[in-house]
Amino acid sequence: MTRHYVVVGGSRGLGRAFAEAAVRSGHVVSTIGRSLTDALEGGQFPCDLTRADQTADVLDVIRRDQGEIDAIAFFQRFRGPGDDWEGEWQTSLTATKTLIEHSVPHFAANGLKSIVAVSSVNAEFISPKLPPGYHLAKAGIVQLAKYYACKLGPQGIRVNAVCPSTFVKPENEAFYESHPEIVTRLAKLSPLNRMATYRDVVDVIFFLLSERSAFVTGQSLTVDGGISLQWHEHMES
Ligand SMILES: NC(=O)c1ccc[n+]([C@@H]2O[C@H](COP(=O)([O-])OP(=O)(O)OC[C@H]3O[C@@H](n4cnc5c(N)ncnc54)[C@H](OP(=O)(O)O)[C@@H]3O)[C@@H](O)[C@H]2O)c1
Numbered sequence: 338m339t340r341h342y343v344v345v346g347g348s349r350g351l352g353r354a355f356a357e358a359a360v361r362s363g364h365v366v367s368t369i370g371r372s373l374t375d376a377l378e379g380g381q382f383p384c385d386l387t388r389a390d391q392t393a394d395v396l397d398v399i400r401r402d403q404g405e406i407d408a409i410a411f412f413q414r415f416r417g418p419g420d421d422w423e424g425e426w427q428t429s430l431t432a433t434k435t436l437i438e439h440s441v442p443h444f445a446a447n448g449l450k451s452i453v454a455v456s457s458v459n460a461e462f463i464s465p466k467l468p469p470g471y472h473l474a475k476a477g478i479v480q481l482a483k484y485y486a487c488k489l490g491p492q493g494i495r496v497n498a499v500c501p502s503t504f505v506k507p508e509n510e511a512f513y514e515s516h517p518e519i520v521t522r523l524a525k526l527s528p529l530n531r532m533a534t535y536r537d538v539v540d541v542i543f544f545l546l547s548e549r550s551a552f553v554t555g556q557s558l559t560v561d562g563g564i565s566l567q568w569h570e571h572m573e574s
Pocket of ligand 1 (some may be wrong): 373
């Protein structure tokens, strides 16, 4: 069955990989991002998520051009110059809240009515090289998923979050291929003895957006290959 997926932050990275997989499966895809790319199929809707005026309107335009929406996946994170605390807050949290609240009348009555927001293991665990705003934004995404799961559940809308660890994405595949020592070191952290790839995360998002997870809402699913299961002191040897 053909579905209409809105992919927020679909111009690059994991979001783009998700959008391309959805197009390959024959679905209608509408991507939101600041940049447009010739190489990306599906409808592209330029929007700067730090701009409240643009964010408020973009789903109306998508509905007009591409029809009612089945599901929305949020991949965006703050990238660019400027204050990252303010930037993360607006890009990750305010934009997600605005788009979720505007989405309600645009869902197809018999569609998936499902939302997934990409958070991170940094919702719970600290990576000192990443800024505090990133950690707060990712924790906030998890809480937004719970909040809107309760608020929108009576309208049949499900909201979940996904918390990945570091994954290889198309843009950095060449880097990891040329640094096998990094891949080996990171792989050893997981009981599965490998690094995550974007495909691992994309598959989980498709599952959470699909009717196969119809009774799952307000959850955050960690996709870390079990890295977080092991007590650090036991990983010395
Ligand atoms: N990479 C990892 O290993 C990793 C690990 C754990 C969690 N995550 C999470 O996974 C998600 C995807 O990560 P990624 O590395 O694939 O990200 P990415 O390559 O940096 O892509 C970010 C996307 O967000 C969009 N975006 C950023 N600012 C925007 C704005 N102001 N307005 C509209 N769109 C904006 C970008 O599009 P434009 O530039 O075209 O605007 C781009 O499509 C993020 O939420 C990230 O926090 C990533």
